[in-house]
Structure formats: C-alpha cells, structure tokens
Amino acid sequence: MPDDKAEKRKLIGSRLAIARKRAGLSQSQVAMELKLPRPSVSEIESGRRRVAADELAMFADLYSVDMDWLAGRGEENVDVIRDRLQLAARKVAGLKNEDLEKVIDLLTSLGSKEDK
Amino acid sequence: MPDDKAEKRKLIGSRLAIARKRAGLSQSQVAMELKLPRPSVSEIESGRRRVAADELAMFADLYSVDMDWLAGRGEENVDVIRDRLQLAARKVAGLKNEDLEKVIDLLTSLGSKEDK
DNA sequence: GACAGAGTGTAAGATAATCTTACAACACGT
DNA sequence: ACGTGTTGTAAGATTATCTTACACTCTGTC
Incomplete structure (x- = not known):
C-alpha cells in the first residue's frame, strides 16, 4: 500500500x-x-x-x-485525470482561476461526444 | 448553536x-x-x-x-454544483488517454510561450 | 453464586498537536 | 513606488491526544 x-x-x-x-x-x-x-x-x-x-x-x-x-475515495481514475488537468492548466501563464475553470469545463465537454 | x-x-x-x-x-x-x-x-x-x-x-x-x-451528509443532499462536477468528471473519463495527453501538452505549450 | 474473559468507559500525567499573533514574500492594480 | 490582498511561516501559549492504568458490565461456565 x-x-x-x-x-x-x-x-x-x-x-x-x-x-x-x-x-x-x-x-x-x-x-x-x-x-x-x-x-x-x-x-x-x-x-x-x-x-x-x-x-x-x-x-x-x-x-x-x-x-x-x-479524501480521494472512489472514482480514482477520473480524479487523477482532473488533478493532472488542473496542474497543466495552472501552468498556462496569465490565466485567472475563473478562466481556468472555464477552460476545464470546455475540455470536459469535449468528451461528451462519445458519451451518452 | x-x-x-x-x-x-x-x-x-x-x-x-x-x-x-x-x-x-x-x-x-x-x-x-x-x-x-x-x-x-x-x-x-x-x-x-x-x-x-x-x-x-x-x-x-x-x-x-x-x-x-x-458524517451525516445523507444522500438526500443533491447539490447542483456537485452534479455538475460529477458529470464533467464522467465526461473526462470518456476521453482516450492519447487525446488527454494532447490536451495537456497543448495547455503546457501555451504556458511556455509567455513563460515568466 | 462465583469465576474468568471479553468488551467498553474513564482518569492522570506525558506527549504531540493546534492556536494566537506576528512578520515576510509575492502578485496585482493605482 | 505605494497600498492592498493573498498566502506562507515562525515562536510561545494553549489545547488536544496518547500511554498506561483501573473499574464496570455483560456472557458463559463451573
């Protein structure tokens, strides 16, 4: 463990x-x-x-x-991915947190094409 | 109280x-x-x-x-934002890994352009 | 009833944590 | 540069937990 x-x-x-x-x-x-x-x-x-x-x-x-x-329980794969997205987005210079959230929401919506 | x-x-x-x-x-x-x-x-x-x-x-x-x-937070507490987060997380899970890598790479490259 | 054992509640001093009150670094806008 | 807002961090005071006991209540057994 x-x-x-x-x-x-x-x-x-x-x-x-x-x-x-x-x-x-x-x-x-x-x-x-x-x-x-x-x-x-x-x-x-x-x-x-x-x-x-x-x-x-x-x-x-x-x-x-x-x-x-x-606490990091359940949905581990999804959460790890979200954390990586947050870390990657944080590296984008000049963006504020509100904008980061919008970017992330936009990116996540891209996945809905293959999703029902 | x-x-x-x-x-x-x-x-x-x-x-x-x-x-x-x-x-x-x-x-x-x-x-x-x-x-x-x-x-x-x-x-x-x-x-x-x-x-x-x-x-x-x-x-x-x-x-x-x-x-x-x-903690006594029953399943009756259905919060709008929580649902939105979980829905977004589910959509991220639908993304292929290689596509996710491209997204992350894109974000990081955007940051390095105007890197401080 | 008396006994043994498991399970649980609780107390006192030693130990380890947090809180209070500061100060400093950094970013951003005026 | 200046002032403001945000966040990180330190030192002594305060408060919590841990360790080590002991006591009580059940069961089951003799």
Missing part, C-alpha cells in the same frame, strides 16, 4: 485547495466562514496539518463537493 | 459505532487494524474526541461505508 499518512494529508490538502479555488474563495474568506484560524487553512491545504472530520464536512458544504472526493 | 460542534462529533461517533457493529468488529480489533489507541476509538464513538479526516477515511474503508454517510 503506497498510502503513507503524510501522502494522504497532502492529497486531502490539494483537493481542498482545488475545491476552494473552484469556489472562488480566498483562504481568509474560508477561515472566517468556517471559524478557523487562517494559518490553519494554509497548512491544511499544504498537508502540514490534519483536518478533523467535522471540519472536512464543513469544507465539503462550503465547496459543494462530497467528503469522499476530498 | 453553542454546542453545534459537539453535536456533530456525537453524530459522527454514533455512526461509527453503528458501522462497526454492523461489521461485527470490536473496538480492540478496529484499534489494531487502524493502528489507533483503543481508548481513542471509545472516545471517538462517544463524541468526546475528534476524528481526523484521514482517520475517517480509514474507518470508511474498514466498514465499507461512505465518509459522507459517517
């Missing part, structure tokens, strides 16, 4: 960061909304700090995602 | 206890399996101690249940 605890935390943290950016929120806004210290949000997203389960539930509510996705 | 957090913990704890009993496991067995102190399992199930998100993921694996169910 390649599942180290630190790796698990980093995965959850990166998922939280992705979901937060997709929601168009800053760490400060999230910290105020969830009544968490802002440094904790930063360190949680980088995997240097644990997230409590009830905190993860609040994150999931705020970002409108489910906890199992945030 | 003064003890909203405590109520959440108790809900998660009771769900964990229910799932454990359904799986036919004792607290000691779970503690050994997940490499947690046995008193922690007891106090987690009673809501007196927090569960970390990565721990909840291990519980969910061991009990074969969803994290969202353990």
